[in-house]
Amino acid sequence: MYTYPKMEYKPYIPGFKPVDSGPLSRFLPPLEEGVISAWLSHQTLAGNWLLDPFGFSPRLVLEAARSGYRVLVTANNPVTRFLLETFANPPPESEFIAALADLGAIKKGEERLAGHLQSLYFTTCEKCNQQIQAHSFLWRKGEDTPYARIYECPHCGDSGERAATEEDKEHAKRIASTDALHRSRAFERVISLKDEDRIYAEEAIQHYLPRPLYALTTVINRIDSLTLSPERKRALMALILLACDAGNTLWAHPSERPRPKQLSTPNQFREHNVWMMLERGVSLFAASGSPVPFEAWPKRIPESGGICIYEGRLKELAHEVKKEIPIAAVIGSVPRPNQAFWTLSALWAGWLWGKDAVEPYKVALRRRRYDWAWSATALHAIFEHLNGLLADGVPMFGLIPEPEPAFLTSALTAAYAAGFKLESIALRTEHDAMQVIWKTAQKPKSEIADKSVLQKAVFDYLCARGEPASYLHIHTAGLIALAEANMLKQPELEFDETLRKAQALFSSALKDDERFTHYSTGENIDTGMWGVTSPPQDESLSDLIEIAVVTYLQKNPNAIFLEMEDDLYPRFPGLLTPSKGLIYAVLNSYAEKNGANWKLRDEDVASARREEMKAVFALLEKIGKRLNYESSINDKVLTWKDNGQTVKKFNVLASALLNRALEHADGHTVIVIPGGRAALAAYKQERDPSLRARLKKYKLVKYRLLRSLLEVPILTRETFEEQIASDPVEESKGQMMMF
């Protein structure tokens, strides 16, 4: 076995997708639940104070607090801070309902506000001609009327996307005619007219169409006229915050789960019904879970756990913390730049809480471009302050959601330069948050980066994996090696230069080394997959996972998925963590699901498989006899000979361990697999271009084809060849997760 890791990799900690993604989830880090509490439960920490220096994921902080820790959080984004407070201490559902009722009952001229806002979205049902509310209107960028509407008629049940009517278009134009007034009102709540930054606020407001802007300002201008209890007011603000997000143009259509990063209007987008979004918010917030003690610094929280929030930057807090609070561990979701969310947060803070709330966060309005060098510089500043306030050897558990190579380089380099020693990285797929562990240490003495360090690390990693990997995987392996060799950053270089150099180093390291094969249709190194040109004879990662899953199920019938992850991840830690897609592909091939429990199929129990293989050998012998070949069996390979000359070698498998079968394959080889393994074999070929290429030279047939051949009345040597050439193996199961 290759020894690619010098570091002791920790296993990936499995979690589960939250039942509902919750409010503003498109801007919050997509993290699995249960991960931080599992990590904490494995630590022996000195005390129970944790620090989240990023304050990016309210859910992460809440989960840690619910595990009995006191979490000090710095959050300078007023929206994130509000979300955290609302989740920590959620008003009961009744307060949300009452808040909405109070709002709806406000008089607007002769009508109630609820009716007025609903009427903004009136449209005519195409089928029954009744007047109903549209759920949303669809727009093309730059046009002044919507082209379609989406509704669900409560009268006749007609629903879906319908072309916009003339009436719909007139309606939109009528609202737009008074837009200037509402726009300037919306704007004045955020920033004063004399402020030199006003142009940025104006630009941000451009991402609101006239109708939602009118609806939002109409609501916001009436908040102050309501006399509400603090709790009900908080409930109302939470609903309005959701409406503020629903009202902008950053809703690409069609799109399942958009995660906008840039403030830019898509070519086609959805205009949500703001009133309906207020109504929907009730159930979205009401599911926030049990309350957690929550205080603003310098007030203290009980020892049993809770959240202490510091509204500001770590820099200002560092000195006080060092004196008073022994931080036992650092946790956090490492922030990636999100210009859209940050700008909108400043805007919404103004709308909800007025200009004063925007002031400390105004810089977010001003900045329009965030690149990775900016990100590294900002992260570095945070890590520097952290290192200053923490004792030596304090662990930090960082999650890097939506990992991509540049983000990772930026985060690891920033931490490295501030003296955080990389202890472990666990990476599953690019769709899962990466789990990184650092420890505070002395700042490293930097060495000049050396290409051969990268090449060795990538080569060793790919050999250990035994199959090609995504660029993200080998990039991570390379970064780890550079960190271990103290080569991530030269102290005299700025971050932009450092990141550029790192990218160039990776590019030349991969392109100049013939041991690597790039499986890609694109030129860029980060596309497609990378493998080693002469794959080692070891089993591939997917083969090893197949063996491990089946062995586990033999010993643990009726296991649930999470138990299998708990068994597999420690055995395949770090960058070898199998994807859920691979585990499911194996499960679907070998096992059946009963409720949440997995059990080997009857035909895949070891004894049944042995019997079936025997039958297949008997079958091959019979067919051979009909074709006048002599058969002999040696170690699961049945050979046909004609006058002493080898004609065919049937390698009969019960598994989809194709690499093993290919090891001794030659021009005569036919690989025979059970039909139940065909989809897994196809899956493996799809994720492994090297395997796909090698398999092309050989015939792959299923047991059942051989059975059907025995039924053919006139079987000749020629028709036999034709038949086995026609057996389709690419029988994918459709809904399988690819990676």
Ligand SMILES: [Zn+2]
């Ligand atoms: Zn209708």
